């Protein structure tokens with residue numbers, strides 16, 4: 253997870269730009285060439301297969317003053333590369349640039365990849381890099397044979413270190429901020445964790461939400477809580493990528509059967525980032541596993557960044573199995589939740605540094621301005637902490653300056669109706685004059701309605717005000733447009749994607 257501290261440091265460096273919603277960030281002139289040469293050498297040394305598994309999606313994030321950051325899409329990749337290849341990459345880079353002082357692997361902002369799948373075949377896995385004191389975790393199967401008859405928390409912790417990826421101990425139900433946008437999913441998650449057998453009526457439980465809205469947090473909280481209540485329970489939390497990697501390596505090492513046997517033993521299977529599950533044979537294995545678990549009344553929980561029906565890379569039978577349970581969505585936190593998240597972060601930071609204080613009005617301001625995901629709030633908060641260490645008196649204006657790149661649609665200072673009109677008109681290839689005119693041909697009505705809809709959801713302007721800005725129209729016309737586009741985009745995937753693209757273009761312009 254990319255912390256705000258890193259963003260803070262980067263912001264202080266010259267010729268480094270963080271562009272919101274953009275994966276790739278430019279560095280100094282020769283950095284891209286150096287990166288390319290390092291990639292070529294990695295490929296030559298490791299072979300194409302290993303290279304594309306681990307480095308296929310690596311990008312140059314920034315390069316300045318002896319610091320190079322390479323970004324990868326998932327925390328697991330970062331962790332794996334850090335522990336296995338960091339030295340090699342650093343050496344290779346130093347050969348290219350002896351001035352290199354430090355090379356870091358970061359997880360890149362997921363804003364743009366919200367709805368995308370990996371461009372390359374499965375990078376082995378994502379997860380879980382942080383330290384943990386979770387009672388038992390997974391990321392791999394827990395075999396009954398390997399598990400003592402009555403495991404205690406300590407046994408479980410031991411298993412965890414043997415069996416792999418620990419849970420993040422920060423991800424608990426207590427630290428999960430609940431509110432209207434995630435209330436139902438949260439309640440379902442609690443039920444699964446507290447009484448898995450009672451929850452079998454929604455099996456599998458499928459949770460979907462856009463990036464950074466707490467899926468991993470919620471899923472790991474389920475695992476942690478289930479294990480806390482019953483250390484004997486065999487719980488497996490893993491990402492789809494990790495699942496793929498486990499199978500791929502098991503097949504390579506001729507022990508796929510053992511792995512399957514181990515997986516059969518589990519009581520609660522939790523799969524994160526389902527959108528990354530790819531490959532026919534792996535999906536076949538996955539489907540088989542899910543069927544077996546569901547048929548034997550074991551609980552399965554799955555999360556993805558979109559509804560199951562939209563997981564196009566999944567085989568129809570996998571999708572259909574996911575449809576068989578309950579599907580719940582979590583959406584963006586509201587103002588009250590954002591404020592509580594920030595207050596919670598402050599309280600945890602204070603555990604380490606009691607002198608730490610951020611005035612309530614500053615927290616409120618940030619909660620109002622950073623209207624994105626929990627991850628963005630976390631980044632904003634870390635950035636604030638970092639800045640405060642050398643600018644103790646941060647004014648609201650200065651905070652706006654520092655966090656401006658995180659301000660979202662809805663921030664009155666950032667999105668202007670004029671920008672929306674210009675971008676929408678360009679997208680649909682009509683002129684702005686036509687957009688504001690009274691012409692009622694279909695090719696113009698649709699862009700006009702889209703622009704009105706976006707003006708409503710991306711700015712705080714009232715319906716009458718939007719009407720005025722669209723050639724003096726009545727507010728009921730705007731309301732009609734908003735409802736129409738909402739209705740159409742619910743049924744029309746292409747339009748929904750168009751809207752998302754436009755939102756991104758507009759936010760990036762703002």
Ligand SMILES: Nc1ncnc2c1ncn2[C@@H]1O[C@H](COP(=O)(O)OP(=O)(O)OP(=O)(O)O)[C@@H](O)[C@H]1O
Nearest residue numbers: 362427428429462463464465466467468469626627
């Ligand atoms: N409702 C919430 N309460 C507390 N923290 C939250 C909440 N939602 C998100 N966060 C925090 O935001 C950060 C990102 O959340 P998380 O990694 O769970 O998101 P995600 O939906 O899994 O994202 P991705 O799709 O990128 O994997 C985490 O630090 C998490 O603790």
